[in-house]
Amino acid sequence: MKQSLDIEQRVALSLVIQRHLRATEQFEQASREFNESCQAVRKALPAETRVIANINHHHYLVTSDNDGNFNIEEMDTL
Numbered sequence: 001m002k003q004s005l006d007i008e009q010r011v012a013l014s015l016v017i018q019r020h021l022r023a024t025e026q027f028e029q030a031s032r033e034f035n036e037s038c039q040a041v042r043k044a045l046p047a048e049t050r051v052i053a054n055i056n057h058h059h060y061l062v063t064s065d066n067d068g069n070f071n072i073e074e075m076d077t078l
Contacts, residue, residue: 042068 005013042064049064052075059077064070 041070041072045070 045062045064047064047066047068049062051062053060053062053072059075060072061075062070062072
């Protein structure tokens with residue numbers, strides 16, 4: 001059963017589709033940036049490393065293994 005949309009419904013639908021498409025584009029851009037940053041960390045971080053990084057007055061424990069996996073977790077205190 002087809003239902004025709006009135007003008008308000010068409011406008012509302014158009015707006016939510018536009019919002020969805022913008023969000024999709026932003027998500028894809030953020031995903032690309034995240035993947036690029038992960039690759040950069042893997043290149044910069046030696047294998048089997050455990051260091052504390054001070055970034056913008058926050059401390060992070062950074063660990064890596066031999067397979068290129070790494071973890072960055074914020075520390076409450078030093």
